[in-house]
Amino acid sequence: MNSIPATLIALEDCGVLLRGQAGSGKSDTALALVAAGHQLVADDAVRLQRTHQQLRGSAPANGRGLIYIRSLGLIDVRRVFGNNAYRDSVAIELIVDLHSNPKDTALLGGELSTEIAGVKRPRLVLACHRPIAALIRVAVTRMRAGLSEREAVLCD
Secondary structure (H helix, E strand, C coil): CEEECCEEEEECCEEEEEEECCCCCHHHHHHHHHHCCCEEEECCCEEEEEECCEEEEECCHHHCCEEEECCCEEEEHHHHHCHHHECCEEEEEEEEEEECCCCCCCCCCCCEEEEECCEEEEEEEEECCCCHHHHHHHHHHHHHHCCCCCCCCCCC
């Protein structure tokens, strides 16, 4: 089992892996999603386990339920938001890369994917200054509905 520098959130049963440089907003985004009722799986380091074509992520033993927020320090999300704010592990279904100036995105451009530990997953590249938590929620809704990037979400 290997470990990568990232943050992992569970939106229902959908694991969203957040990657980016230090200070890109991974932990702040995770905190916003936890405050909205989703679950923290891991912050700063994500342990990966591959079984067939499933990729699961979890936190190292010393980081379970903990998130580091600049200016506030280390926070145990279970103490602040309740025990349901943390989850032991989740299947990773979406990769979100946070960049200060992303170059590989375009308005209604092609959908991206990436491979981690030999497992291919959809990839979303977002600029750090955007409303990342809200965009991730929309992306997960779109994924679950089986809609492409060009199709509208929640339209009659």
